[in-house]
Every structure is written in C-alpha cells, then in structure tokens.
Amino acid sequence: MxxxxxxxxxxxxxxxxxxxxxxxxxxxxxxxxxxxxxxxxxxxxxxxxxxxxxxxxxxxxxxxxxxxxxxxxxxxxxxxxxxxxxxxxxxxxxxxxxxxxxxxxxxxxxxxxxxxxxxxxxxxxxxxxxxxxxxxxxxxxxxxxxxxxxxxxxxxxxxxxxxxxxxxxxxxxxxxxxxxxxxxxxLSRLKPTTNEFYYDYCAVISGPEPQRSLFEKMVEDLFLKLPGKKILISGSLSFVDQKIGFESRNMLNTTELNEIMDKSKKIICRSGYTSLMDLLRLQKPALLVPTPGQFEQEYLAKRMQELGWFLVCKQADFEQKAAAILQNIPFNKLPDFKxxxxxxxxxxx
Incomplete structure (x- = not known):
C-alpha cells in the first residue's frame, strides 16, 4: 500500500x-x-x-x-x-x-x-x-x-x-x-530524563526582532552579576562566542536543548505558548518575561501567574527585579503533562 x-x-x-x-x-x-x-x-x-x-x-x-x-x-x-x-x-x-x-x-x-x-x-x-x-x-x-x-x-x-x-x-x-x-x-518535543542539576539558571532567548536582541542583552547583563552556573541559549543562527561568567550557545537541536534544560534548576524565557508547554513537560520552575507589545504573551504570563504555575517579570522591570525573583523562585507543583x-x-x- x-x-x-x-x-x-x-x-x-x-x-x-x-x-x-x-x-x-x-x-x-x-x-x-x-x-x-x-x-x-x-x-x-x-x-x-x-x-x-x-x-x-x-x-x-x-x-x-x-x-x-x-x-x-x-x-x-x-x-x-x-x-x-x-x-x-x-x-x-x-x-x-x-x-x-x-x-x-x-x-x-x-x-x-x-x-x-x-x-x-x-x-x-x-x-x-x-x-x-x-x-x-x-x-x-x-x-x-x-x-x-x-x-x-x-x-x-x-x-x-x-x-x-x-x-x-x-x-x-x-x-x-x-x-x-x-x-x-x-505538545512538547522535550521530556524529563534526569533528576541531577548542572546549571543553576538557563535562559532561552527567542522571538522576533528587535525584542529578541534587547532581551538577550538584558539576560547577559544579569548573568554577569548573578551567582551560580548559568547558560544562555540564543534562538539565533549567528555565532555565539564564550562569555565571561556564563556559557552561551546558539540554536540547539532537540537532544541538546533537552539535556541542558533538564539539568537546569530554574529557567528564564518568554511566555510563548510552546515554551510554556515545554516547561510543563519538564516540570521546571521559571521566570517568564513576556515580549512587550505581544499581547498574547502578556495574557499567557498573567494567566500563568494567576494559576500559580510560574512567576512573571515585565521586561521594563527586568534589570531591577529579575535577580531577586530568581533567587527566591518557588518550586511550584505543576499539573501533570498528559x-x-x-x-x-x-x-x-
């Protein structure tokens, strides 16, 4: 046939x-x-x-x-x-x-x-x-x-x-x-594979320009000040060189991304719909930073905060508030991924 x-x-x-x-x-x-x-x-x-x-x-x-x-x-x-x-x-x-x-x-x-x-x-x-x-x-x-x-x-x-x-x-x-x-x-291409942690913080940067690059620069500045082991994953094809104080990678395949996120204690990312499904699949605590002007992400971030699933920080407040939120982020019980x-x-x- x-x-x-x-x-x-x-x-x-x-x-x-x-x-x-x-x-x-x-x-x-x-x-x-x-x-x-x-x-x-x-x-x-x-x-x-x-x-x-x-x-x-x-x-x-x-x-x-x-x-x-x-x-x-x-x-x-x-x-x-x-x-x-x-x-x-x-x-x-x-x-x-x-x-x-x-x-x-x-x-x-x-x-x-x-x-x-x-x-x-x-x-x-x-x-x-x-x-x-x-x-x-x-x-x-x-x-x-x-x-x-x-x-x-x-x-x-x-x-x-x-x-x-x-x-x-x-x-x-x-x-x-x-x-x-x-x-x-x-739906998620990821799945939990380990209970061991290697990174304290993992930031996944994605989305359309110019906001993608603006957010990446904010995370880089934060990582230079934040204690612990950190990795930044850029949703870009451009070469990403090694930064002082944290690891930096460009676009990864599923296996590589799965391994890094699964070994990270806390995630920083946009409140994009697919990112939220991945976080639920991996059962990861996260700080969500909605893209300014992307009303769908702002709605989803507010909804996640109201449901008590994830914490949220506006991009305009990121420099002043993100470090404190991340260091005190709770490990909330998330709904089972079916x-x-x-x-x-x-x-x-």
Missing part, C-alpha cells in the same frame, strides 16, 4: 511553531505516513537540522518587525495588514506549486493561513481561536477566524477542559459550528 504524503508547514515566528510540530511529525512517521516539510528562515533551518532525511520546501518570508514599545505595537500591526495578506497569497501560490511537483494527500499548517488546498484535507494548528492584539483584538480575531474557515479541521494544542493553558485564547465561549476542533492536549494520541483519521478517508 502506497504511503500517503502529508505536508507539515509551520510559521517562522520565533521557533515555537516549528518545535511544537516535532512530536506531530514523529507521530505521522510512526503512523506510516510519508512526511514532507515547508517553512522559511530559522524554522526552515531548524527543521532541516532536526529531520535531515525529509524533503523540505522553502515558503514565503513574513517580514514583520515588532515595535520597540508596547504602546506602538497595535498601530504597528495595523500598518502591516497589507503585508500579511501578501504573505497569505505568496504561501497559497507556493503550496499550489508544491502540489504540482509532488503528490500531497494532506496538509498540516501551523499558523500559516495561506497553506491549504481545497482539494485535499487541510488542518490548521493554532492556539489563538481568539486573538489578543490590544485595541485591535476584535478585528484581529474576526480576520483570523475568516482564514480558519478554509481548513477542514482546527487542531488546538491544549486541553479542552480546565486546567487549560490557553484559557480564552484557545476556547470559544459558545460552541462555533463553523469549525471542527480537535484538542490535541499539550500526552494524547493524535487522531489522523482525516487523512485516511
């Missing part, structure tokens, strides 16, 4: 979309599907390194820059709406071209609304059924939901019931019959 070919295409926005696709790709391979990949930028490079034997296609680049201040981000994103729609059109053109080159029997798009084909089963992975974008939230949600209607199923990497990670982001208040939703449970089997039946019809 000929294997069915499933194309998996994550958004290149930090590395979270690509990394949370790793367990899905592995599950597809274990279920005897043929998998081909598609993305751009850092996500493309990550997938190439993670799955060197799989075919990968290059897609359109979404060149969106974040504002340097939170209050300018809403207007900044409004100005870039035409760019977002050009990105959708370029992705749609690219996916049609790929389907002309190879037989594709199904598509899994992680937050790339332009990656679908009406002629084959197309799935959209997304944890923002409702979008947080400040004063434009209602408009953003409506526009996003309009794009979601092009897909046969919506897969949400969360629990359907409490305790949910995404809260109101990944759940409609009332059932919406426009969408067939499958809640996948939490892996679920993904239902791929949409591709078997």
């Amino acid at each position: 000929t294997k069915k070919t499933i194309l998996v295409a994550p958004l290149n926005w930090g590395l979270g979309h690509a990394t949370r696709c790793v367990p899905i790709i592995n599950a597809l391979l274990n279920a005897n599907f043929k998998v081909v990949l598609a993305s751009d930028g850092l996500a493309f490079q990550f997938l190439t390194n993670e799955f060197p034997s799989l075919t990968i296609f290059e897609l359109a680049k979404l060149d969106v820059q974040y504002a340097k201040t939170k209050y300018g981000q809403g207007f900044n994103m409004l100005k870039q709406i035409p760019k977002l729609y050009r990105f959708l059109a370029e992705d749609q053109s690219a996916i049609r071209h790929i389907a002309e080159q190879i037989e594709v029997n199904g598509i899994i798009s992680d937050n790339r609304p332009g990656v679908y084909l009406k002629s084959i089963p197309s799935v959209y992975i997304n944890h923002q059924l409702n979008v947080k974008s400040g004063f434009t939230s209602q408009l953003s949600s409506r526009l996003h939901q309009q794009q979601m209607k092009n897909f046969n199923e919506i897969w949400v990497p969360d629990e359907e019931n409490d305790p949910s990670l995404s809260g109101e982001l990944g759940h409609f208040t009332l059932k919406d019959d426009r969408f067939k939703i499958q809640y996948l449970g939490w 892996e679920k089997e993904i239902d791929f039946s949409i591709f078997l019809k």
